Amino acid sequence: MIGNLDLVTLQHIWWVLCSVVGSLFLFLTFVQGGQTILWQVSKNEVEKSLIINSLGRKWELTFTTLVLFGGALFAAFPKFYATSFGGAYWVWILILFTFIIQAVSYEFRKKPNNFLGAGTYEFFLLINGSVGLLLIGAAVGTFFTGSNFTLNDYNFVTWSHPLRGLEAAFSLFNLSLGLFLVFNARVLGSLYLINNIDFKPVPELEYRLRRACFSNFTWSLPFLLYILVSLLLMSGFGLDENGLVAMVKRKYLANLIGQPWILLILLTGVVLVVLGVLRCTKNMKSSGIWFAGPGTVLVGLAIFFTAGFNNTPFYPSKVDLQSSLTIFNASSSHYTLTVMTYVALTIPFVLAYISYVWYAMDKKKLGTEELGSDAY
Amino acid sequence: MIDNIDLNMVNWARAQFAMTAMYHWIFVPLTLGLSWLCAFYEAIYVKTGNDEWKRLSQFWMKLFGINFAIGVATGIILEFEFGTNWSNYSWMVGDIFGAPLAIEGIVAFFLEATFFAVMFFGWERVSKRFHLFSTFMVALGSNLSALWILVANAWMQYPVGMAFNPDTARFEMQNILEVISSPVAISKFTHATSSSFIVGSLFVLSISSWYLLRNRHVRMAQRSIVVAAVFGLLSSLLAGFTGDESAFENANHQPMKLAAYEGLYNGESGAGLVAAGIVNTSKKVGDDQDPFHFEVRIPGLLSLLANRSPGSFVPGINDLVYGNEQENIMGVDEKIEKGKIAVSSLDTYKLAKKAGNIKEAESALATFKEHQNYLGYGFLESPEEAVPPVAISFYSFHIMVILGSLFPLVCLAYLFFIHKNTLSKQVWLLLPGVSLFFLSLIASQAGWVVAEVGRQPWAIQGLLPVTVARSNLTSGTIQTTFYMFVFLFTILLIAEIRIMLKQISIGPKES
Numbered sequence: 001m002i003g004n005l006d007l008v009t010l011q012h013i014w015w016v017l018c019s020v021v022g023s024l025f026l027f028l029t030f031v032q033g034g035q036t037i038l039w040q041v042s043k044n045e046v047e048k049s050l051i052i053n054s055l056g057r058k059w060e061l062t063f064t065t066l067v068l069f070g071g072a073l074f075a076a077f078p079k080f081y082a083t084s085f086g087g088a089y090w091v092w093i094l095i096l097f098t099f100i101i102q103a104v105s106y107e108f109r110k111k112p113n114n115f116l117g118a119g120t121y122e123f124f125l126l127i128n129g130s131v132g133l134l135l136i137g138a139a140v141g142t143f144f145t146g147s148n149f150t151l152n153d154y155n156f157v158t159w160s161h162p163l164r165g166l167e168a169a170f171s172l173f174n175l176s177l178g179l180f181l182v183f184n185a186r187v188l189g190s191l192y193l194i195n196n197i198d199f200k201p202v203p204e205l206e207y208r209l210r211r212a213c214f215s216n217f218t219w220s221l222p223f224l225l226y227i228l229v230s231l232l233l234m235s236g237f238g239l240d241e242n243g244l245v246a247m248v249k250r251k252y253l254a255n256l257i258g259q260p261w262i263l264l265i266l267l268t269g270v271v272l273v274v275l276g277v278l279r280c281t282k283n284m285k286s287s288g289i290w291f292a293g294p295g296t297v298l299v300g301l302a303i304f305f306t307a308g309f310n311n312t313p314f315y316p317s318k319v320d321l322q323s324s325l326t327i328f329n330a331s332s333s334h335y336t337l338t339v340m341t342y343v344a345l346t347i348p349f350v351l352a353y354i355s356y357v358w359y360a361m362d363k364k365k366l367g368t369e370e371l372g373s374d375a376y
Numbered sequence: 377m378i379d380n381i382d383l384n385m386v387n388w389a390r391a392q393f394a395m396t397a398m399y400h401w402i403f404v405p406l407t408l409g410l411s412w413l414c415a416f417y418e419a420i421y422v423k424t425g426n427d428e429w430k431r432l433s434q435f436w437m438k439l440f441g442i443n444f445a446i447g448v449a450t451g452i453i454l455e456f457e458f459g460t461n462w463s464n465y466s467w468m469v470g471d472i473f474g475a476p477l478a479i480e481g482i483v484a485f486f487l488e489a490t491f492f493a494v495m496f497f498g499w500e501r502v503s504k505r506f507h508l509f510s511t512f513m514v515a516l517g518s519n520l521s522a523l524w525i526l527v528a529n530a531w532m533q534y535p536v537g538m539a540f541n542p543d544t545a546r547f548e549m550q551n552i553l554e555v556i557s558s559p560v561a562i563s564k565f566t567h568a569t570s571s572s573f574i575v576g577s578l579f580v581l582s583i584s585s586w587y588l589l590r591n592r593h594v595r596m597a598q599r600s601i602v603v604a605a606v607f608g609l610l611s612s613l614l615a616g617f618t619g620d621e622s623a624f625e626n627a628n629h630q631p632m633k634l635a636a637y638e639g640l641y642n643g644e645s646g647a648g649l650v651a652a653g654i655v656n657t658s659k660k661v662g663d664d665q666d667p668f669h670f671e672v673r674i675p676g677l678l679s680l681l682a683n684r685s686p687g688s689f690v691p692g693i694n695d696l697v698y699g700n701e702q703e704n705i706m707g708v709d710e711k712i713e714k715g716k717i718a719v720s721s722l723d724t725y726k727l728a729k730k731a732g733n734i735k736e737a738e739s740a741l742a743t744f745k746e747h748q749n750y751l752g753y754g755f756l757e758s759p760e761e762a763v764p765p766v767a768i769s770f771y772s773f774h775i776m777v778i779l780g781s782l783f784p785l786v787c788l789a790y791l792f793f794i795h796k797n798t799l800s801k802q803v804w805l806l807l808p809g810v811s812l813f814f815l816s817l818i819a820s821q822a823g824w825v826v827a828e829v830g831r832q833p834w835a836i837q838g839l840l841p842v843t844v845a846r847s848n849l850t851s852g853t854i855q856t857t858f859y860m861f862v863f864l865f866t867i868l869l870i871a872e873i874r875i876m877l878k879q880i881s882i883g884p885k886e887s
Contacts, residue, residue, distance in 0.1 A: 060448070060489035061489050061490065063452070064481070064486055067481055070456060071455065071478040072481070074458075074459070074470060074473075074474035074477055075470075078466060081466050081470060081474065082464070082465075086460060086462075086464075086466065087463070089460055092456060092459075096453050097860070100864065101449075103446075103449035104449045106445070111879070116867070154545045155546070156467070156848065158848050332471045332475075333549065336474075336475055339549070339552045340478060343475075343483075350482060357491065357510075360494075360498075363501070370497070
């Protein structure tokens with residue numbers, strides 16, 4: 001059945017699937033947000049441990065989603081994987097570095113004789129939540145601002161900037177996207193913690209988290225506005241009917257007007273995030289994460305769709321426009337995309353068991369009685 | 377295709393990949409083996425309702441968790457290193473190689489990540505049975521992840537189910553079932569997992585031996601040993617069987633690797649197996665020196681292992697490099713010649729197509745198709761380049777086999793004395809027994825050295841040498857990240873060992 005779909009349809013399906021995984025990752029960055037907000041809201045060891053244990057039951061999901069995002073892009077758009085990882089070397093290496101130090105920190109932080117001390121592992125978590133996310137944002141920003149690579153006839157990449165990808169962090173647009181991700185993650189982190197922790201023994205922590213939610217949301221707004229306005233005004237990369245890439249004025253505005261459903265997704269997403277924050281700060285409810293989380297997913301989808309659909313190269317090259325990657329020239333073969341689409345049919349099943357376990361494990365809120373010797 | 381090859385850079389990229397993979401493989405086999413043992417211990421608890429089994433499960437799970445975290449940390453870099461260090465490879469074979477990696481993420485990693493939280497924090501939050509189910513899911517997830525990454529690795533050693541597309545200049549998948557069910561994939565998965573089960577079992581034996589020597593947690597140690605020694609024994613038998621199968625597959629698909637790890641330069645009928653030996657490192661391919669300073673040979677056994685027939689011919693390095701007409705083996709020099717034609721006709725095809733010269737393009741394409749099976753050889757400079765490092769391959773293989781033969785005997789000895797109820801008195805067994813885990817890790821690492829060093833210079837056997845698979849980076853850049861990762865991983869390893877030792881010295885909770 002899937003084998004009968006034409007290549008272009010499969011390429012679109014896989015851009016949607018990769019976007020979904022990437023956007024779910026953005027939702028799950030509440031873990032990274034929590035890791036940085038830890039320093040702002042916890043005033044004693046009990047509060048700190050509550051936060052880390054609450055996040056510690058979820059960090060692997062975020063981590064795994066990031067790994068799957070990489071794997072899905074490799075399988076579906078191998079030219080992107082080869083070009084970006086082999087080309088923008090330093091930005092990816094540094095991102096990976098921050099995730100390596102995250103992966104041991106929950107397990108090692110409180111264990112006796114842990115060599116580096118709890119403070120170091122908490123600092124690792126801070127680095128992952130700040131530098132790691134900032135660089136991911138900067139890397140995603142290059143989907144719109146372009147990168148410095150050329151591909152030869154055999155599709156082998158040459159990167160022409162000595163910073164090998166780190167230069168992305170010096171563009172105002174990319175940097176704003178990175179900072180928006182950091183602050184939005186902090187909003188999500190506070191919302192998740194408010195939903196997950198039993199605050200009876202620590203009522204002040206709840207108060208501080210609600211305040212942090214609002215202040216971080218406020219901090220995220222100028223960056224979000226800057227990104228949205230820039231997107232509407234900037235020139236973008238467009239693919240013409242001859243398959244040639246050229247700079248097009250107001251390309252991304254045209255994408256949104258040409259595909260109003262993406263605009264609808266974007267606006268719904270923003271509204272949901274705002275609703276989540278309002279539920280938390282105005283209505284004093286604990287369910288804000290279930291609004292702002294899906295809202296973030298929708299905003300993420302709108303960003304990825306704007307970057308990849310409507311004949312837009314999703315990984316454009318500034319130095320050689322014709323080297324730019326589109327979902328058409330970067331994808332796997334028809335056969336591989338077909339096979340992978342069959343595999344993707346298992347995703348709803350995976351989501352179902354994750355949801356069930358999440359529900360079963362979080363029915364009862366996390367209390368101080370669970371901070372015994374087996375805790376993180 | 378590739379103009380300048382900076383061998384120094386390629387070697388740093390190799391070194392970095394080897395270093396990160398070897399660090400990762402300190403933790404992976406323990407995860408693969410210990411996850412099942414945790415599940416078995418917990419199953420006994422659920423079945424018997426005896427709390428001692430619960431405390432015992434929780435103790436091994438705690439050590440499992442410490443090991444798991446650093447396994448995850450060292451694993452993420454590997455997935456992305458295919459892109460960072462081997463960018464050309466990622467493009468040329470991404471259509472095939474990317475799929476198992478993505479499938480690993482979808483079907484395996486999420487099982488591990490989701491149920492890991494239940495395994496550690498769910499004791500009071502979910503039912504006993506669901507908890508046990510979760511522990512099994514962690515074990516299943518870990519081993520499924522091994523399946524997919526080993527399918528990917530096996531495909532590099534024996535590329536099947538694909539074809540080269542000259543228009544995109546890449547290999548494209550044609551049949552995923554061939555990729556998954558290739559005999560190399562099956563023997564690789566079964567051998568890597570069964571040998572990892574041994575590592576998990578011997579980890580339990582090592583620590584339990586220490587408790588018995590110190591006269592601590594005696595009952596728990598004995599109970600742990602019973603299950604682990606049975607699992608270790610069965611796994612050893614499976615590892616022996618699948619190891620034999622792996623050697624047979626090497627003989628069929630990577631004869632150069634087999635010749636290298638056996639130190640066989642001149643092929644022979646009824647070839648003997650070198651049981652042990654000291655390699656003459658000044659020996660070069662094609663010269664008259666003896667390959668060994670000293671060796672113990674078992675007549676006829678290599679032919680039997682390689683071809684399942686004692687009198688059969690096993691080609692040596694010289695036969696494979698210089699050819700052997702009598703045995704109908706084409707030499708590397710001839711393959712290089714054909715490979716160079718493939719590379720240049722591909723270049724001509726590309727240029728002619730770009731210029732719109734259809735006739736020339738068609739003729740170049742026909743020439744390419746005739747020679748495409750030797751494409752990888754076109755990038756080699758000399759026939760000797762096709763020979764992997766012999767001494768490293770030889771020693772690694774023999775260390776693996778010798779240690780691997782020891783493990784089932786050790787497991788049997790533990791079971792025998794447990795049965796006699798005198799294990800605590802067998803200091804001669806328990807004292808060296810403490811080191812079993814390290815010996816199993818050495819055997820496991822040595823196995824990977826055989827597999828990966830033995831297939832050099834190929835990223836994809838016969839089709840793509842590592843010199844072409846590389847990324848366009850300077851050697852300085854890779855050196856920097858090499859030291860960055862060595863430093864970080866070493867720090868994390870020290871932390872892990874200290875935490876682990878502390879937890880072992882604290883020991884399981886007693887009632």
